[in-house]
């Protein structure tokens with residue numbers, strides 16, 4: 114059942130208490146409650162309004178950061194971004210960030226997961242061993258406009274999983290030019306039939322978590338199918354403020370308790386799981402909750418007046434994210450998505466069309482095609498920087514670009530005049546590492562968030578290459594007569610120094626924080642390869658914080674995949690007990 118607040122569940126008994134209803138938490142709550150003998154409580158800080166119109170309409174996604182569905186975090190000043198403070202959106206509603214994201218669906222690559230296997234020492238994270246969870250996750254559904262999608266994806270690498278995904282469902286005049294470019298410049302921009310085959314490199318049609326033109330989140334999929342199970346309770350508008358020890362096994366605390374509260378000055382309650390507490394609060398809040406509970410760097414915790422329970426310095430470290438920029442060009446056409454943004458009558462028409470049958474331009478997620486691309490002669494490129502290739506291997510990209518038949522910029526809004534084509538460019542194999550630390554011992558104060566965007570010369574150099582590649586892409590013959598001048602201040606940035614200055618002044622986060630409570634060997638790892646928090650009993654982390662390395666793609670798919678394996682690991686551990 115679904116409860117608004119914790120009061121009604123305080124006298125109930127649960128085997129598992131799951132904290133956070135995003136990608137990780139949605140999968141865990143749904144998969145564990147498949148077994149009617151397992152009693153599951155899912156606690157979500159945000160509300161239950163996961164079917165809100167603004168969440169459901171894919172084309173409204175850009176309006177969600179900064180809304181009531183966002184935690185509305187900000188970063189500390191970013192050294193790599195001229196000390197700018199930037200917004201750091203995270204979903205605050207059932208579905209978590211899957212309810213407010215741009216719906217791009219990537220699985221990650223063979224080399225990404227093989228690197229996870231290497232650094233964790235667990236072959237179970239390798240692409241081949243993980244493949245049943247990878248292929249079993251999604252199911253390709255018809256696009257909103259029901260066009261024939263032959264040649265836009267590879268059916269061989271998809272199955273009939275729980276997560277509906279679709280190809281883009283509204284044709285745009287730039288589609289043909291993008292695909293033609295892959296034929297004209299195949300060395301630099303090869304066509305890739307399916308970026309989710311394990312080899313992402315090339316330009317592919319976007320796959321998005323969209324069903325019949327509506328957003329798919331972990332709440333509309335995994336959770337919606339589980340809500341009526343009598344062994345699953347979901348509590349919303351309730352924060353887990355701490356995990357509590359209920360005793361010790363040897364010298365390890367047994368962390369099966371949680372402290373709950375609805376507001377900074379509200380009552381606090383405690384609840385105990387018979388088996389495990391599973392943190393799925395995401396890459397910002399999971400390390401925050403651990404530190405508030407005394408699990409983290411002992412010196413840092415003491416400096417905040419928190420008594421250390423487990424000295425685990427890796428908690429909050431190793432934060433990784435993808436910095437991005439947008440470049441826009443004036444185009445010789447009036448048929449762009451800019452019309453909708455400028456014309457209220459047209460905007461009302463396309464919303465009416467979407468409400469009638471889920472079709473039209475509002476059925477589109479962020480971006481119609483995506484390039485996952487490697488830097489040419491990458492060995493000598495990285496050698497000249499005095500560094501090694503930061504990508505996981507040849508199936509993983511260094512940078513990404515996303516096409517848009519309309520204006521896009523990180524810091525400028527749509528000009529009154531002109532029509533545009535834009536490319537969103539992201540460093541997809543970054544080398545910078547940031548961290549999450551405490552600002553205070555108060556659970557209702559946000560932690561200090563430092564993703565360290567563009568924090569290394571290597572990441573800046575990858576961004577330069579990506580900008581140059583984006584310009585080479587629109588210089589292909591396919592765009593002749595269509596692409597006019599580059600828009601705005603980027604047009605004047607050409608030398609390395611100019612490009613770096615432009616990047617530092619304009620880059621932002623593409624909202625993929627991961628790795629802040631990572632699996633790994635030795636001191637660098639906070640988690641065992643089966644996601645148990647080191648030095649504790651009864652406590653696991655199943656969300657994007659557990660990634661040892663960021664995946665070279667968008668991060669919701671990999672979080673769902675990680676959680677699918679985690680659910681299997683938990684179920685196995687129960688069978689053995």
Ligand SMILES: Cc1cc2nc3c(=O)[nH]c(=O)nc-3n(C[C@H](O)[C@H](O)[C@H](O)COP(=O)(O)OP(=O)(O)OC[C@H]3O[C@@H](n4cnc5c(N)ncnc54)[C@H](O)[C@@H]3O)c2cc1C
Nearest residue numbers: 133135137158209210214215216217353395657667668669
């Ligand atoms: C604006 C935006 C755009 C994005 N675009 C894409 C995209 O197009 N494609 C893609 O693949 N990825 C995208 N992402 C990233 C993707 O959504 C995340 O990587 C993924 O959702 C991470 O899953 P998670 O389970 O780790 O965390 P989340 O999905 O963020 O879930 C964490 C949940 O825990 C809850 N929570 C936190 N603290 C507490 C607490 N103390 N008590 C109770 N509950 C708590 C939160 O409210 C939230 O519901 C985007 C993210 C954002 C924010």
